[in-house]
Amino acid sequence: MAYNKEDVKKVTDELAARRERAKSDWEAHVSEIRTMLPDAYELEIKINRAGPRMYEAALRGEGDKAFEKIIEETAACTAKLRKILTENGYPENYLDVNYSCEKCSDTGYCGIEMCSCMKEALAKASFESSGLATLARTQSFETFDLSFYEGRDRDRIAKNVQLLREFAKDFDSRIGENWLLFGPTGLGKTHLSTSIAVEVIKSGHSVVYESVNRVISAFEDKRFGGDYSGDRVRKYSDCDLLIIDDLGTEVTNQFTVSCLYSLINERLVKNLSTIINTNLGQGEIRDRYTDRIASRLFGEYMPLGFSGRDVRQQKIERQFG
Ligand SMILES: [Zn+2]
Incomplete structure (x- = not known):
């Protein structure tokens, strides 16, 4: 496989722009919710703490029980958050990061494999430049x-x-x-x-x-x-x-x-x-x-x-x- 350098650059730039867009949309949504629905905002903060909490639990040498507890609490927070959002007229996924491609989060790769979205974008760019x-x-x-x-x-x-x-x-x-x-x-x-x-x-x-x-x-x-x-x-x-x-x-x-x-x-x-x-x-x-x-x-x-x-x-x- 040998892609044209310019095509690859074009596609990676486009993916970076998509990630940037997803991130800034998410930030705008979070800051809006912070003002409009402080309770929902608190829940969002708790949900985002799940990763660091797991990490800390692992460092402390805590077992599966601790992890399960964090997962359960996070799921409960997510359910509550979605409920508050819909009750107030927002889509339930309003605080999710909205990537164009969920498989690779717009990075173009799933692990070390090139994602299908990137292959498609490269084929399209090749057609244009060919x-x-x-x-x-x-x-x-x-x-x-x-x-x-x-x-x-x-x-x-x-x-x-x-x-x-x-x-x-x-x-x-x-x-x-x-x-x-x-x-x-x-x-x-x-x-x-x-x-x-x-x-x-x-x-x-x-x-x-x-x-x-x-x-x-x-x-x-x-x-x-x-x-x-x-x-x-x-x-x-x-x-x-x-x-x-x-x-x-x-x-x-x-x-x-x-x-x-x-x-x-x-x-x-x-x-x-x-x-x-x-x-x-x-x-x-x-x-x-x-x-x-x-x-x-x-x-x-x-x-x-x-x-x-x-x-x-x-x-x-x-x-x-
Ligand atoms: Zn993808």
């Missing part, structure tokens, strides 16, 4: 529709879906594998990449989905100003799965080619997975990029070809035709 928030709502393996493909195209696409689905499912053990999805636009490359990203994020890994042009611009910012820390570039080289969309739509020059080469190479060295989508054919990739890039892509990436009739076009025809 650039996938909108796409992921409509594009998943479940919504991929093979009926748009015919004959041999259909067999080929069905095979691609199966291979990529297995890869996403077993990402934990298959991290480091790379895929090159090539073929004309509108044949499901983006849909399938998004589906993989969704599955991989759910399994607790960091994913970044970015168009090649945004990737290049991050390198430009790092090189020529704007982003001196290089945070975006670091995110591209460190995430467990990087999906680069639309390779071939960028302006190709020495700078862009060297950025792409260093990114692709660094990720191979670190054994992290990359998926590249491109409308270019294999010959065009060779013509356009240096041998160094082409040999990495053809040597280290599993190529999957996409063929058929533009699905977007077919959807429009089905709707209006």
Whole structure:
């Protein structure tokens, strides 16, 4: 499991804010009750003394009897307190600390285990920072529709879906594998990449989905100003799965080619997975990029070809035709 550092910080900050909110709400309630219902306030003080009293009893070497007595008294106080509160029009739990998550009291951990609330918050933060928030709502393996493909195209696409689905499912053990999805636009490359990203994020890994042009611009910012820390570039080289969309739509020059080469190479060295989508054919990739890039892509990436009739076009025809 490797979460993105920024996502973890965002989530731990949010948990700290929740705890702070719970505490200040509780303090406000206690001070209100102190003024409005002094009897209830006294009971609350007694209830809060239970912990220290147990501790003192233990220090004195007193046995179970003493503990039972404290527990009984505390339960009686709690019942009385709840009664007073409800009789005066307050909810009975008005003096409880109201955490968003009762399991972990908004600490994010139950013992040494990460709490489910924190896992959910991390998954949500990953979606937001992955650039996938909108796409992921409509594009998943479940919504991929093979009926748009015919004959041999259909067999080929069905095979691609199966291979990529297995890869996403077993990402934990298959991290480091790379895929090159090539073929004309509108044949499901983006849909399938998004589906993989969704599955991989759910399994607790960091994913970044970015168009090649945004990737290049991050390198430009790092090189020529704007982003001196290089945070975006670091995110591209460190995430467990990087999906680069639309390779071939960028302006190709020495700078862009060297950025792409260093990114692709660094990720191979670190054994992290990359998926590249491109409308270019294999010959065009060779013509356009240096041998160094082409040999990495053809040597280290599993190529999957996409063929058929533009699905977007077919959807429009089905709707209006
Ligand atoms: Zn929790």
